Amino acid sequence: GLPGSAGAAVGPSWEGWIVPPAYTGRPGLYLNEIDRDAFEVPQGSRVVLRFYGRVGALTLDQSLDAGVTADETGQALEFDARHSGRLAIDGPGGRSWQVTVAPDAVPQIAPAGPVTRARGGVMEQGFDASDDYGVTAGQAEITLDLQAVDRRYGLARDPEPRAPLHLALPLPMTGERTQVSDTLREDLSLHPWANLPVRVALSATDAAGQTGTSPAQSVILPGRRFFEPAAKALAEIRRDLLWNIANARDAAQLLRGMLYRSDGAFRFQGAPVLIRGAIDYLETRLDAGTFTPEARDDLAQQLWDLALLIDEGELANARERLQRARDRLDEAMRNGADPSEIAGLMDELREATDDYMRMLAEQMPPEDQAGDQRDQGDQQGQTITQNQIQQMMDAIQQMMEEGRMDEAAQAMAELNALLDNLQMQRGQGGDPLPGDQAMQGLGDTLGDQQDLADQTFQQLQDQFGQDGQDPQTGQNGQPGKDDAQAMQDLAERQRQLREDLHQQQLGDLPGEGTEEGNAGLDALEQADRAMDQAAQALEDGDLRGALERQAQALDSLREGLRSFRDAQLADRREQQGVDGQNQQQAQGEGAGRDPLGRDLGRSPQGGDLGSVVPGVDPRERARELMDEIRRRQAERERPEDERDYLNRLIEQF
Structure with missing residues (x-):
């Protein structure tokens, strides 16, 4: 019929539209122009009809939806296409159609493999999700698997109620989302459930609000692993406190037990003082009845920071940490340790090697970075890049995962020999990296800050009285004259170190405007604040507080150095990307050696791979x-x- 008022002048008429949901991307339909007797529309499409002319001359007959809405005259009708069925307009010029409603499928989602622990304890969960019109949101729900928990020691009590963890799944910012494959990465090391049994379920939601969920899988929630016994003990005490605040008295006893006959037990000399501070913090509040959940969480953070210091932050240098990581991995391989422990030790070795390579880069004199040393490295086959080291470690880990332990042990021996004679390749041709001078200054500040922290700790030890008085005060409740002067001297040195840091912040630090460079600057600002607080604590005679702030400054300085070194390496990789083809030809064809310094055409035993060797x-x-x-x-x-x-x-x- 004729649409609108024009049609009404000659008799009844009608108009009709079907509007699919916007998220489907399907075009609307104008019913007056549809000649065929059947068509398909997405579920939830809106049907809109307008009748013109005498009321009642045209009527609607449909089975798509029972919930039809109409105006007072019955001439304007709207409803949703919820089910397949008949749509008919009865009367002059009427039409009828068989409408198929295509259902909107529920999103599908499934894990792409098990939950894994990545470097540093980061949880990784791959997933595959799909929806006919696109996934709009996804999440992982993590709940404690209490039945699988080993209910002993601090876990014997019932846990405090905690809401499930909900982690948003990464989805593409642009483009279609009908098929999504990605990996959720989240560091949950600080969560009370870290390294405990949990159940993980994935869900995906579409624009219609429908949600599909995967079956929950039982896993150990990944988290950071500690290897130093004292650090591991502190992490477990922290976990018990977060499990149930009723474990607080037991935690105090365990902390005191760590100090019993503890001479030489801590690599970080300031650890006993910080542990005593944690004990005082805990017991004072327990006795006063003020150990609230907020105080508990604050203490848990203190214990975590101290565990990090003991485990990795205060080793004499990167070489010592590397040697320790190598020894641990060698021992684990000899003793047939389980795969998860070996994987953790391999992660520790990777991190220690990264730090060692940075140390070599920072300490290498400029005059040794070119010419003669590079030629010597090529001749002796000792020059190696960090990427090649990582490739060798990847190969060793793969051998261990495949059960080829003898081959892994042999490869590990080769890697150890290589690390013992390691030289760091410094960019193309061994040229110094941008920002080396500023980095050297930061390294000097780090060393001076470490020396100052050691002297602060020594001053604290010297103030321990034979009568057991508090180390902060003299006989009249104030520091003695000599002690006060010593602390003022320490405060002045701390102020000077802070001033040195200010000058270095104004220098030519690497990574300007990059993510790594900005992270380095943020870390230096944190170090600056900690230094200021340490100086103030020294001026106030608070040696314990000063030592805590100095430890924070050291941690921030290290983090800044790591970030700036990452910025240097990223800059070098970018430069190598520009000149990569020429560099590969010069280093690959010219040197003709593999990461172990051997000829590329020779076997590990030194023979030509193309020949037959008697006795082999x-x-x-x-x-x-x-x-x-x-x-x-x-x-x-x-x-x-x-x-x-x-x-x-x-x-x-």
Whole structure:
């Protein structure tokens, strides 16, 4: 019929539209122009009808939805297409259609493999989600699996009620979301459930509000692992406090037990003082009845920070930490440790190696960064990049995961020998990195701050009286004259170090405007505040408070150095990306050596891979050949066509 008032002048008429939900992206339909007798619309589409002319001349007959709304005259009708059925307009010029309503499917989501623990204790959970019109939101729900918890010691009491953890899943910012594959990464090391059994369920929601959920999987919630016994003990005491505040008295006793005959037990000399401070904080509030959940959470953070200091923050230098990580991994491999422990120790080795490489880069004199040393490194096969070190560790970990422990042990021995004679490749041609001079200044400040913290701790020890009086006061409740002068001297040195830091912040630090550079500047600002508070505490005679702030300053300085070093390495990688082809030719074809300094055409035993060596088991030789092919195929810097060829060799044999 004719639409609108024009049609009304000659008789009854009508108009009709079907408007699909906006999220479907489907176009609307004008019913007056549809010639076919059947069509399909998305579920939830809005049907809009307008009748013109004499009331009652046109009527609606439909089975799509029972909830039809109409105006007072019955001439304006609207409803949703909820079910497939008949849509008919009866009367002059009427039409009828068979309408199929395409259902809006519930989103589907499933984990892409198990929950894994990444470096530093970060939880990783891959997932695959899909929806016919696109996923609009997703989350992981984590609940405590209480039945799987080993209910002993501090976990024997019932836990305090805690709401489930809800973590938003990463989704694309642009483009379609009908098929989404990504990985959730979250560091939950500070959560009370870290390293305890939990259940993880994933869910996805679409624009219609429908939610699909995956079956919950039982896992151990990943978190940071501590390896120093004292740090591990502090982390467990912290966990018990967060499990139930009723564990507070037991926690105080355990902390006191850590100090019993503890001479030489802590690598960080200030640890006993900080533990005593934690005991005082806890017992004072317990006795006063003011150990609230807020105070408990504050103490838990103190224990966490101290555990970090003991575990990694105060080793003499990066070389000592690297040696310790190597020794632990060697021992675990010899003793047949379980895979999770070995994975944790391998993570520790990676982190220690990163720190050691940074130390070498910071300490290398400029005159040793070019020419003669580079030539010597090429001749002796000792020059190696950090990426090559990481590739070797990846290969060792893969061998261990596959149960090839003998091969892993041999490769580990080769890696240890290499690390013992390590030289750091400094960019293309060994040139110094931008910001090296400023980094050297920060390194000097870090060393001076460490010396000052050691002297502060020594001053605190000297003030312990034979009669057991508080170390902060003399006989009249105030520091003695000599002690007061000593603390003023320490305060002046702390102020000077802070001034040195100010000058370094104004220097040519690397990574200006980058994420790493900004993180480094933030860390230096935190160090500046901690230094200021430490100086004020020294002026006030509060040695314990000063030591705590100095520890915070040290931690922030280290974090700043790490961030600036990452900025330098990122700048170098970018430069290598520009000149990468020429550099690969110079370093790959010119040097002709693998990460262990051997000729690329020779086996680990030194023989030519293309020849037959008397006395060598052919099967062993074949295995070595395949290992060499796999190693070369895994090297990302090789041309793509060469890696494809090597991959075909692997598949063939």
